[in-house]
Amino acid sequence: MxxxxxxxxxxxxxxxxxxxxxxxxxxxxxxxxxxxxxxxxxxxxxxxxxxxxxxxxxxxxxxxxxxxxxxxxxxxxxxxxxxxxxxxxxxxxxxxxxxxxxxxxxxxxxxxxxxxxxxxxxxxxxxxxxxxxxxxxxxxxxxxxxxxxxxxxxxxxxxxxxxxxxxxxxxxxxxxxxxxxxxxxxxxxxxxxxxxxxxxxxxxxxxxxxxxxxxxxPREDDQEARVVELSRSRVRLVDAFEAERRRIERDLHDGAQQRLVALTMALGLARLDAPPGPLADQLAKAHGEAGKALEELRELIHGIHPKVLADYGLPAAVADAADRSAVPVDVTLELPGRLPQAVEAAAYFVVCEALANIGRHSGATRAAVTGGHRDGRLVLRVRDDGRGGADAAAGSGLTGLADRVSVLDGRLSLSSPPGGPTLLSVEIPCEPCDPRDHRERTEPCA
Incomplete structure (x- = not known):
């Protein structure tokens, strides 16, 4: 044909x-x-x-x-x-x-x-x-x-x-x-x-x-508009991602966690009413497993989006992360008010990842988290007295967080010479928010 x-x-x-x-x-x-x-x-x-x-x-x-x-x-x-x-x-x-x-x-x-x-x-x-x-x-x-x-x-x-x-x-x-x-x-x-x-x-x-x-x-205006729109689309994706994390956290907290709490209480009551014997032993074992599952679910919910961060802000959330750290941590974080939620979330997870790396790899005996809001920027410093030699590109988990910070026009840097100390720095441009007007976006709050 x-x-x-x-x-x-x-x-x-x-x-x-x-x-x-x-x-x-x-x-x-x-x-x-x-x-x-x-x-x-x-x-x-x-x-x-x-x-x-x-x-x-x-x-x-x-x-x-x-x-x-x-x-x-x-x-x-x-x-x-x-x-x-x-x-x-x-x-x-x-x-x-x-x-x-x-x-x-x-x-x-x-x-x-x-x-x-x-x-x-x-x-x-x-x-x-x-x-x-x-x-x-x-x-x-x-x-x-x-x-x-x-x-x-x-x-x-x-x-x-x-x-x-x-x-x-x-x-x-x-x-x-x-x-x-x-x-x-x-x-x-x-x-x-x-x-x-x-x-x-x-x-x-x-x-x-x-x-x-x-x-x-003109060509330069067109390119500038494309860059601006690309930046805005990246910010919108971060906002959507954070909103989805908060939704999952609420669903797990109000749904699966409440059911596990009710199940644990029911097993505990049944264990008290059961006579000594094999049935009581099985109930005790089931009650213990339900308690472990509830604890793991709470850790999972906390890792998705901690409620303390949404309710009380970044200083309280960082203090809570320091209390749960395997290494003693000194926290000195002074902020004039709430920050945009995307900024708070990015800063919090950077601190959590840094503290987790310190506990697993650094061999440090003590760490410190310091920072504040200066010149229109959130500045955080995470320091430890460990052995040093850390590399952000070697699978430490900080690469993805660095990309997340860059979406907010921020910067993440790591200094870790052999022998220590290790210093992780984060800077994110933002403006404080009124707690009564804490909106779910990255623009400065009015």
Whole structure:
């Protein structure tokens, strides 16, 4: 069987269509005409809107009502640029606008975010250029490339109708009095109309390129927007991960743990009521196993997300981890208030992993956890007097925690020369939160 031929696709832009055969018989001249004609109409409307808004704002500024209107006039480029992107689809591929997400919902965060964007001011410049210069050029191109040749092409018709068969005015400049001259002017008009089709395509293509430069994002802005969005997506993943850990902790605490507590109590009561013998021995054994399972479940819940961290904050959780450490630990941690929950969780698990490594590998006799909040950053130091030689890349468990800290724009560093001491440092940018307004996110709390 012969392979099925692939369907042929037409040109995707006016620049690709211009050198192709059959351009004049394709939809592209009409699309170029539609682009330029709608540009003339939209530009005139933009000019009227800007003049009206500025005039109203200037008049009302006396009573301070016009000041917000003047500020909003600076945002006129946003809807104009959006309209331009839709019109670009007539002859070209419309560029996307990388929009930065406001830090919170509401009109004020949206307004401040838009006013700080370079794209907003670039689009305002495009709107002013569009209203003052570009739309008259669009109208002139349409007039000279289409209207004038079309008027020449209908000269015989004008001579037969308006001139009574004796004369016709050509472009209101000269008079044609004979039919051969009228026919010659008509042929000239058809030739100019064909050339006008190409002129419309060239003008529309150049106009679209200028619009793309003005309302499309430069490469560096696009890359910056991608980096910002990637960072935000990583933070959202951390928040979702922490929320899921808290949900699992609550489900285990309120579900499986309560059932095990009830089972342990029931076995204890049955053990007391049972007479001495094999049954009592089996009940005692089952009661002991249930107690061990309950203890292991509590340790598991504590490792998923300790309740003391959610209820009392990082200092209490670190103190609790120090009490459970195999090595004596001195804790000196002073914070002005609660921190964002993702920051508290990351710092807590770094401390827990560090204390676990000290107990298993360092041979230390004592450790210390110190830190506080300084210059907009949470700073933690975990030190021990062990043998040193620790390597974060050698399977200590700190690599994943370092990645987790880096998501929060933090930094984790390890200093462990042979012979000790070992010092683990963590710095995470954050701002304290009001305990009554402790939200589950990484942004600074208001």
């Amino acid at each position: 012969r392979p099925r031929p692939r369907p042929r696709t037409g040109p995707g832009t006016v620049w690709q269509a211009l050198p192709a055969r059959g351009y004049l018989l394709s939809p592209w001249p009409w699309r170029a005409l539609a682009y330029l004609a709608t540009g003339a109409v939209a530009g005139a409307a933009t000019l009227v809107g800007i003049v009206a808004a500025v005039a109203a704002g200037g008049v009302l500024a006396v009573i301070l009502v016009g000041l917000p209107l003047l500020v909003l006039t600076a945002l006129v480029g946003i809807p104009v640029a959006r309209l331009e992107r839709h019109r670009l689809r007539l002859i070209d591929r419309a560029p996307a606008r990388p929009v930065r997400q406001p830090p919170a919902t509401g009109p004020w965060p949206w307004l401040t975010t838009r006013l700080r964007e370079r794209a907003t001011w670039r689009e305002l410049g495009h709107a002013l250029l569009f209203a003052l210069v570009l739309w008259p050029l669009d109208a002139l191109v349409v007039a000279f490339a289409l209207a004038a040749p079309l008027h020449l092409a209908v000269t015989p018709l004008l001579m037969a109708t308006a001139g009574g068969g004796e004369e016709a005015k050509v472009l209101k400049q000269w008079t044609v009095t004979t039919w051969p001259a009228a026919s010659g002017v008509a042929v000239l008009g058809l030739l100019l109309l064909a050339l006008g089709g190409y002129a419309l395509g060239l003008a529309a293509g150049a106009r679209a390129e200028l619009t793309r430069v003005l309302v499309g994002a």
